[in-house]
């Protein structure tokens with residue numbers, strides 16, 4: 495089985511670092527042209543583009559805050575002007591503002607909802623127009639096992655991530671007749687800057703709950719996303735795939 499996506503244009507939100515970077519690299523390795531979106535860290539975005547080009551792939555970096563409607567409009571306009579199409583959207587940009595419920599500030603709630611849920615809504619709506627015209631599309635939303643099982647100290651994040659699952663199923667039902675699929679991928683604990691804040695003790699406790707006995711890598715997630723973007727996944731929609739070492743078994 496070989497995945498080839500030569501004619502496809504893919505946009506990966508938050509594609510400059512961590513899981514998004516691995517997704518951008520993986521999609522580019524199939525021949526797709528990849529738009530690496532980022533919010534603030536231009537250096538990381540440029541490194542991702544350079545790594546893709548060094549491997550013979552095609553990529554550009556475009557700054558935009560996915561939580562900001564004007565930025566999202568500009569992002570999609572730019573992609574369509576440059577490439578004339580958008581076939582694959584990976585809604586990966588995400589943040590955490592962890593704290594216990596009683597201490598959670600309005601800003602902690604709003605920041606997580608704005609990036610993790612509103613951003614995904616804005617980008618999905620913008621991508622559906624060209625995808626509907628083309629009668630082909632793949633939307634892959636990065637949720638989390640925390641959206642399935644909850645996590646103390648992450649009520650805002652878990653609510654957003656659970657929301658992504660309901661959102662994905664609803665849009666999948668709306669748009670299936672146009673050959674556009676919408677799926678979610680739920681990573682477990684993946685070794686990135688987002689999880690770098692965990693202490694050694696917390697990591698050890700976490701690993702004990704993972705049947706495969708290790709944290710995941712960004713590449714573990716990127717493989718599932720690339721499969722879902724491919725023709726091999728043409729008959730899959732509205733599903734959530736866990737890439738979590740067996741942490742949550744459904």
Ligand code: NDP
Nearest residue numbers: 508511512513532533534535559560587588638684686688
């Ligand atoms: P990182 O913190 O390593 O990277 C986050 C990426 O998102 C960066 O590219 C960042 O760009 C971008 N980003 C953040 N906010 C915005 C915004 N408002 N607009 C555009 N881009 C933005 O995160 P991970 O790679 O760990 O996480 C990626 C996704 O996977 C997230 O949705 C996260 O919730 C999810 N996830 C992660 C898990 C993990 O264990 N790491 C587990 C389960 C899910 P910049 O640097 O420019 O700000």
